[in-house]
Amino acid sequence: MAAVTIRGLTKRYGDACVVDGLDLDISDGEFLTLLGPSGCGKTTTLRCIAGLEKPDAGEILINGKVVVDSLGTFVPPEKRGLGMVFQSYALWPHMTVKGNVAYPLKMRHTPRPEIASRVRESLETVGLGQLADRSVGALSGGQQQRVALARALVAQPGLVLFDEPLSNLDARLRASMREQLQLLHERLPATSVYVTHDQIEALTLSDRIVVMHDGRIQQVGTPTQIYADPANAFVADFVGFENLLPGVVVKADLDQVVVQVDGFPEPVSARPTGQPPTAGEKATVVVRANAFSFTPTPSVENTATPSGVPAEVLTAAYLGDQAEYTMRVGPHTVRVRTPAPATARPGDRVSLVPQPGALLAVA
Amino acid sequence: MTSVRLFNRSRLGIAALLALVGILYVLPIAMTVYGAFRTAPPGLPGDFSLTGLTDAFADSRTYSTLGNSLWLAVMAGLSATALAVAFAWIVSRTDAALRRLVTPLMAVVLATPPLFFSLAWNLLGTPKFGLLNEALGAVGLPDTLAVTGRWGVWFVLSLKLCSLGYFILIGPFLAMDRRLEEASLIAGAGRLKTFVHVNVPVMAPAVMSVFIIAFIIGLIVLDIPLIIGRPAGFQVFATQIFDFANNDIPPNYAAASALAMIFIAVVVALVAIKWRLLDRRQFTTVSGKGARPEPWDLGRWTWLCNAVIVVYALLALVLPVIQIVLGSLQPVFGINRFSADNFTALLDDPQVMPALINTAQYAVVGGALAVALSLLTAMVGRHGSLRLRRGLELSSWLPWAVQGIILGLALVWTFLSVPFLRSLFGTVTIVLIGLVVASTPVAGRAMDAALAQVGRELEESARVSGASSLRMGVGIVARLILPSCLAAWLITAIQIAGNFEVPILLSRPANQPVAVLVYQLNVQGEVTRAAALFVLLLGAVVCLALVLGAVAWLIRGRASSPKAPTARAATASVTPTVPSIPSRPALTNSGVE
Numbered sequence: 001m002a003a004v005t006i007r008g009l010t011k012r013y014g015d016a017c018v019v020d021g022l023d024l025d026i027s028d029g030e031f032l033t034l035l036g037p038s039g040c041g042k043t044t045t046l047r048c049i050a051g052l053e054k055p056d057a058g059e060i061l062i063n064g065k066v067v068v069d070s071l072g073t074f075v076p077p078e079k080r081g082l083g084m085v086f087q088s089y090a091l092w093p094h095m096t097v098k099g100n101v102a103y104p105l106k107m108r109h110t111p112r113p114e115i116a117s118r119v120r121e122s123l124e125t126v127g128l129g130q131l132a133d134r135s136v137g138a139l140s141g142g143q144q145q146r147v148a149l150a151r152a153l154v155a156q157p158g159l160v161l162f163d164e165p166l167s168n169l170d171a172r173l174r175a176s177m178r179e180q181l182q183l184l185h186e187r188l189p190a191t192s193v194y195v196t197h198d199q200i201e202a203l204t205l206s207d208r209i210v211v212m213h214d215g216r217i218q219q220v221g222t223p224t225q226i227y228a229d230p231a232n233a234f235v236a237d238f239v240g241f242e243n244l245l246p247g248v249v250v251k252a253d254l255d256q257v258v259v260q261v262d263g264f265p266e267p268v269s270a271r272p273t274g275q276p277p278t279a280g281e282k283a284t285v286v287v288r289a290n291a292f293s294f295t296p297t298p299s300v301e302n303t304a305t306p307s308g309v310p311a312e313v314l315t316a317a318y319l320g321d322q323a324e325y326t327m328r329v330g331p332h333t334v335r336v337r338t339p340a341p342a343t344a345r346p347g348d349r350v351s352l353v354p355q356p357g358a359l360l361a362v363a
Numbered sequence: 364m365t366s367v368r369l370f371n372r373s374r375l376g377i378a379a380l381l382a383l384v385g386i387l388y389v390l391p392i393a394m395t396v397y398g399a400f401r402t403a404p405p406g407l408p409g410d411f412s413l414t415g416l417t418d419a420f421a422d423s424r425t426y427s428t429l430g431n432s433l434w435l436a437v438m439a440g441l442s443a444t445a446l447a448v449a450f451a452w453i454v455s456r457t458d459a460a461l462r463r464l465v466t467p468l469m470a471v472v473l474a475t476p477p478l479f480f481s482l483a484w485n486l487l488g489t490p491k492f493g494l495l496n497e498a499l500g501a502v503g504l505p506d507t508l509a510v511t512g513r514w515g516v517w518f519v520l521s522l523k524l525c526s527l528g529y530f531i532l533i534g535p536f537l538a539m540d541r542r543l544e545e546a547s548l549i550a551g552a553g554r555l556k557t558f559v560h561v562n563v564p565v566m567a568p569a570v571m572s573v574f575i576i577a578f579i580i581g582l583i584v585l586d587i588p589l590i591i592g593r594p595a596g597f598q599v600f601a602t603q604i605f606d607f608a609n610n611d612i613p614p615n616y617a618a619a620s621a622l623a624m625i626f627i628a629v630v631v632a633l634v635a636i637k638w639r640l641l642d643r644r645q646f647t648t649v650s651g652k653g654a655r656p657e658p659w660d661l662g663r664w665t666w667l668c669n670a671v672i673v674v675y676a677l678l679a680l681v682l683p684v685i686q687i688v689l690g691s692l693q694p695v696f697g698i699n700r701f702s703a704d705n706f707t708a709l710l711d712d713p714q715v716m717p718a719l720i721n722t723a724q725y726a727v728v729g730g731a732l733a734v735a736l737s738l739l740t741a742m743v744g745r746h747g748s749l750r751l752r753r754g755l756e757l758s759s760w761l762p763w764a765v766q767g768i769i770l771g772l773a774l775v776w777t778f779l780s781v782p783f784l785r786s787l788f789g790t791v792t793i794v795l796i797g798l799v800v801a802s803t804p805v806a807g808r809a810m811d812a813a814l815a816q817v818g819r820e821l822e823e824s825a826r827v828s829g830a831s832s833l834r835m836g837v838g839i840v841a842r843l844i845l846p847s848c849l850a851a852w853l854i855t856a857i858q859i860a861g862n863f864e865v866p867i868l869l870s871r872p873a874n875q876p877v878a879v880l881v882y883q884l885n886v887q888g889e890v891t892r893a894a895a896l897f898v899l900l901l902g903a904v905v906c907l908a909l910v911l912g913a914v915a916w917l918i919r920g921r922a923s924s925p926k927a928p929t930a931r932a933a934t935a936s937v938t939p940t941v942p943s944i945p946s947r948p949a950l951t952n953s954g955v956e
Contacts (some may be wrong), residue, residue, distance in 0.1 A: 052545050077548040084549040090542035094564040107551035151550070161549075288524070 001189050002158030003028045003064040004049060007051050009058035010213075011044050018044045019217035021058070026193060032187050033194045033202040035226075035240065042195045045212075046161050049193060050084055051077035062159060063107075078107070080169045083152035083160040083190070085235045086166040087167055091136040096270040097123070098132040104155040120334070125184070125304040149181075153188065162194040168199060178204055186303045199239050203227060211235045241360075242335040243292045245285045250311035257361045259285050263330025264309060270359035283361045289324070289337040291358030296343075298321040308351030313344045327352065367924040377743055377751065381413045387800050391765050391773030392627060398620035398776040406779030406788075407614055415617025424603060425622065430431070432600040435516060435588070438583035439734065442521040443577045447528025447673065448570060455536040459668035464676070466533070474524035474854060476861020477519075478878055481590035482897055484510050484519045486690050486890060488591075492697020494686045514597035516588050523587070524580060524678045528573040535569040575637045579630055585768045585864045600626060601657065601768050608772060608868055620776070623769045675788030691895035693883075705895035714872065714880060722860050722900065724791060726907070729798045730806075730856035734848055736799070737807040743813050767864035770801055770805050775868055789871045797865040805922055806855045813847030823903060857904055 005028040011019040019041040026032045027103040034042035047053040049060060051067065051074070059069035067075040084105070097120055105115045108205040122131050126146040131139065136147060145165060165181075166174045182205055187190055197201055202209050211218040211226060211234075219231040226268050227318055230236035233244050247261035252278055270285050277283050297310065311334065313329040318340060325336045325344060329352065336352065344350055399416060401407025419425055450469070454462045485494045488510020491500070500506030510518060543565065547557040570836050585601035593602055600622060607619035690696060693702040709715045743751065749860060763774050774797045778784045821843070822835055841848070863878035870879050877900050884893035 007844045050545075051547060075551070077545070078551045078553050080549075081551070082549055084546065086546060088540055088542050090546040092543055092547070092561055092565065094567070103547070103552075104550035107556065134805075151546070155551070220836070226580060 004159065004191065004193070005061040006045075007059050007061075009040070009045065009048060009060065010051060011048060011055050013113045014139055018215050019055070022165070022215070022217060024210060024217070024220075026191060029189060029191055031192045031194065031205060031207045032194060033206040033209045034212055035199065035202040035209050035238070036115050037197055038213040038216075041196075043163055043214040046163055046193060046195045048243050049159075050082060050161055051075060051080050058134070060232050071144055079241045081157055081159075083155065083156075083157040084147050085145075085152045085160070085162045085165040086111040087164040089320060091144055091167075093135075093137055093145055095136065096132070097128065097134050097136055097139070100136060101154050102351070103151045104151060107306055108155055110155075110205050116155055119150075122150040125151070125153070126150045126180070141169055142177065145169060145177060146180075149184075153184070153190070156190070158187075158190055160192050162192065162196075164197070165197070167198070174201075182206060185275075203239075211238060213238075213323060228314075229360070230286065233284040233286065236284075236362055241286040242289040242337075243287045243332075245287075245334075247283060247285055247331055249279050249283045250341055251283045252276055254278050257283065259283050259361055261330075261332075263332060266309075266329075266360055268309075268354075270361035271357055272361045274363065277361065277363065285361065286360050286362055287354055289335040290322075291355045292334075293338060293355070294327075294334045294336065294352045297349045297351050308353045311350050311352045313348045313350060316345055330341070364563060380739060380743060385738075387796075387803075388765075391770060391777055391800070394621050394780060395620050395765070395769065395773045397625065397780070398772075399617060399624050401617055401620075405776050406785060415615070415621045418615060418618040419607075419621035419929035422618070422719040424598065428598045428600050430605040431513065431598060432582050434513065435520070435584075435599055436578045438517050438522055439520040439581040442517070443524035443528050444570060444574045445562040446525040446675070447532050447573055448566075448819065450525070450529050450675070451532035451890075453668045453672065454533060455539075457668055459665050459666070459760040461669045461672040463689045465529070465672060466674055468672075468680060469526040469529045472523065473530060473859050475680075476780065476858070476878070477523050477584065477634075478586045478682060478861050478881065479687070479889045479897060479901075480519050480523050480679075481587045481879070482721075482885060482890075482893060483687050484515070485590050485688045485885070486696065486894065487682055488515060489697065494682065494689065497697075511588070511591055513592060513597045515595070516592040516599075519591055520581060520587050521583060523673075524577045525675075526679070527580075528577060531573050531576070532566075532569055537568060540563060555716075572761075575633055579633055580627065583626060583766050583769065586882070592880070594719055597658040604768055604772065605867070608775075616772070616775070619772055623772055626769060627765065675952045687894045687897060687901075690891045693891050696891045705892045706899070708892060709896055709899065714875075715877075717873075718875055718877045718880045719807070719903070720880070721791060721874060723903065725795055725798050725876055726856035726860040726904075729795050729802065729859045730852045731801045732795075733799045733855045733859075734810065734852045735801050737810040737851075738841070738844075738848065741807065741810040742840070745814060746832070766801065770797060771865045771868035774800075774865075782890075788831060789873060794866045794869050794874050795877065797869055798859045798862060801865045802855045802861060805858055806851050809851035809854060810844075811846065813844040813851070816847075817843050846915045849911050853908055853911045856907060860900060860904055865904055 004024075006022055006024040006026075008211075009019050009024075010017065015339055018039075021044060022041070028086060034045060036042045040334065044053060045339070048055045048068070054074060055068060057070050057071075060067050065075075066073050067080055073334050090183040092103070095103070101119045101122055102115050105118060110118070120129065120132070123132055126149050128143060128150065130331050131143065136144060139147065145168075148165070162181075166177050169177060175249055178201060185205070194201075194205060198224050206223055208220060209223055209226045210220050213234050219226060219235045221231075223230070224233065226297075227239055237244060245261045245264075245265075247259040249259040250260050250267050252272070255271065256269055257272050257277060258267045260270050268285060270283075272283075294311070295308065309329055311329045312335065314326045315323045321340055323340045323343075325338075327334050327336055327350065334352070398405065400413065401409050401410045402412045402414055430699055434510060450465055453459055455466050477946035482661050487495045488508060489510050490496055490507045493508075493510075495510075496508055498870045499508060509515070539562075544557050547561045548554070552560060575659075583601055584599075586604060588602050589605065590601065598606075604619045606624050607615045607622070613617075651937065691699075691705055692701040692703070694700070694702055774793065776786045778793050815838055821839060859877055860876070863876070863882050866876050866879050867882070879894060881893045881900070884890075884896060
């Protein structure tokens, strides 16, 4: 078990600042995910924790012990007692499956009989008991991934790091590995730090998610918080809010703000996430495509019904159990998804109605 | 119907190609074996007998030279491999400031013929008068360092072979997934343990093939032992063959062939071992994706890596070049009175001009022929059936067994024993054929690498658009790899210009190249005149390089103007003149490459 504390972590490559003064506390036994697009600094942060990169500033404590600071302390990776799963698996091609998994134990001078039993146990856990003597080159991608996992966990490290471990797998395999990872984490006492750009992975696996962008933390929260209450437009976009409508706050209360979205006929009410903005500030109204319903507008002259926004259907696509539309609202193109079958066709005029509470106002 | 006709026509062409390859590569080997059992010199009536074998194996010199050759092969193999590993590691894994110099440096050393190193170090390592000893004397150290005998040969050969090993290793080293090391560090192994448990075994196949190649070259190299080793009494296999065929009176071709036969057997066995054992264990291909991370931060060890690079550059290039140029300007070696006497004497020498013209012919025509032949086999191999490909691949391995002096010997037998070919002996053609055979492996590797860069889709789209296989080959593929062909031509031409092991037994005054003349001057004690002649040769090569470079530059400039993706492939293919990831290990004719 290990808690991790990161203070002011900064890493530059030449002029580019990849991680910019990052502060983070990871508690014992937690499953924490660093989520963000490529180049956001999540992998660099992970590699700094592992000791594979030296930060330019800041300190990292693992279990209360300083592993790197700006005074020159640097504990090399082999002395940090970690487990790590790499994106490319990084299995040693000259060793068998068993040899790969036994390696961390050998390096820790575990007695030989114990190595044998723990390797077997570890391979059984990932469901590869029968492949122990195979060469790793003879395994499929999913099997290689599981060997990498067994190798990371076999020495029962207090902290396990995952660097996009599922990104080389196909979609089906990814889903089943995700479930396996979840089960493993529940069984094992280790703290996990997991890097991914896949929001589904982050949402299903994590106790907490850290959304990163440009080397900075955008939001820290539970999967529910991140998914339902994104702190800003970047997070909203990243966790799948299809519609981001910039505007200006007209009126602000603690739990309700009224925003005039550029080009909308009337202001709309939205629920603020995080710090409520004040009137006159810029804000973005974000809403998911599936949070709309619409009714046909009988004639062109007819204006919006009291709760609806007038819109014109641009495209309609049938997705099986759903129908997806793009609609023009003022200068914006809004994405709308409703249960199938498709009821509107391109050129139709409709009145768009968001579900109650579906509109969020973010910074 | 069209396809059937095309098929038949191309089948005929392929049969012709196979026949040509057979004559060029297989016949010489067969003729060497035949020669070992003949009582008379090549071309003269004689009987079959075991005299050649008994002569060779009754001679006690044979066993001491065998021992010397093995010693040299093992020692040079070990040191060249170690050096090559060190340089490949510095370049691929460290942040040493001078690491970017290594690849160009190695390319120059690789391209420079061993004859140059033999001459240069023969002079450099002369007690009192050599540059090195003058420098030592100037700072008050004993000026008696002699680069000669077995250690001298070992030293110079290691410097030279290191460059070959480097180019075999650098590809796998750069391709190795850094995460493999990182995973080991995370697992709790330190850097040393990681090196022992991960780096070494993963790289073992590549390193092992470097050793085997260096071993084979060490076994057969002639020029370095001849010039540096023999004056001090160090005889090896190749010099013994040379003596049997060239210095014994009358020449004992049968004994020479008997020795050559042993060598061929050893090389075939080694190549077979290498093929079976190593080629299926391609560890470096097992890797996933992942960005290339930073190299190791060496801290205070950087200076050591930089120092290794500087010392190597001095020993393998800078000092030899200075010595050769200085020496060429000294009428009397070691006396620092400089003049152009050597050059004027050379221009007055009636042998020099014809030799220069011969060399120019050999280099330009032979280089072009070797490149064309390699391109043809590579193209056929690319499209042919698996069995055809295997056959061609095998034939490209054969020159391993007939290299340098052995190839020369084999061609003597071939040309003097086969009635139709006899009239060619003593002409430019025979030397040209020998040099083409000797240099196709070099050209072949460059062509393989160049073709590998042309995507199959580019050819297929040409075919689908209605081009015949010939038009596709000429109009698309050849056009795309033209810059690579020019580069390969240059490299091959340089190899040919510097090769003296093949022509030494084949040439008569009428067809001798400069390299042979350089050797003869050196043997006659005219060391500085030999140096001057080599400077002339180097000058000519540099001119040729400049001309070809300009042509390639023009072509590249035109090729990259359209924004098609093919243009990128064309420019990219210029680089593998010294291919970093050989599709098959380097084949050399004399340790030259």
